[in-house]
Amino acid sequence: MATAAALPTKAPADNRLKMLDAAMTRHRHQPDALIEILHTAQELYGYLDLDCLKYVGRCLKVPPSRVYGVATFYNVFTLKPRGEHTCVVCLGTACYVKGTATILSALEREHHLEVGGTTPDGTLSLVSARCLGACGLAPVLVFDQEIAGRVTAETALARTRNWMEQP
Numbered sequence: 001m002a003t004a005a006a007l008p009t010k011a012p013a014d015n016r017l018k019m020l021d022a023a024m025t026r027h028r029h030q031p032d033a034l035i036e037i038l039h040t041a042q043e044l045y046g047y048l049d050l051d052c053l054k055y056v057g058r059c060l061k062v063p064p065s066r067v068y069g070v071a072t073f074y075n076v077f078t079l080k081p082r083g084e085h086t087c088v089v090c091l092g093t094a095c096y097v098k099g100t101a102t103i104l105s106a107l108e109r110e111h112h113l114e115v116g117g118t119t120p121d122g123t124l125s126l127v128s129a130r131c132l133g134a135c136g137l138a139p140v141l142v143f144d145q146e147i148a149g150r151v152t153a154e155t156a157l158a159r160t161r162n163w164m165e166q167p
């Protein structure tokens with residue numbers, strides 16, 4: 001079990017939806033931007049669930065069948081987390097400067113996997129993102145759906161080890 005000292009002290013707001021909206025606004029909600037927007041959504045969330053696909057479709061005025069078709073056609077997209085748990089490491093500039101590359105390396109070493117990979121037992125997927133919209137609390141990671149700020153390598157290892165040790 002993680003000690004209190006290993007837990008993040010402050011939970012940043014989850015700005016991922018705002019960032020997804022901002023990306024769609026930048027593209028003026030053009031249906032042609034669908035693939036780019038799906039890339040952004042996957043970078044933010046680690047995968048594309050059905051609610052996310054529906055949301056993007058509604059915003060870009062693209063029929064759900066087409067959004068689903070595009071998301072399933074390209075194997076760069078994944079519709080569910082590959083592992084039971086997902087750890088997203090932000091490699092955006094603010095987080096990178098504050099050491100997320102070191103945290104990522106520690107996670108890769110500890111769990112014998114590379115970013116984008118999943119442990120052989122399917123427990124943990126390790127994903128990177130460009131910016132999660134919480135730069136003020138860098139370095140930022142997401143443990144499943146929980147965004148954590150000012151994460152250290154020790155915190156990240158404690159959280160992921162905890163997942164790996166669960167029966």
Ligand code: FES
Nearest residue numbers: 090092095132134
């Ligand atoms: S760079 Fe990591 S949250 Fe913005």
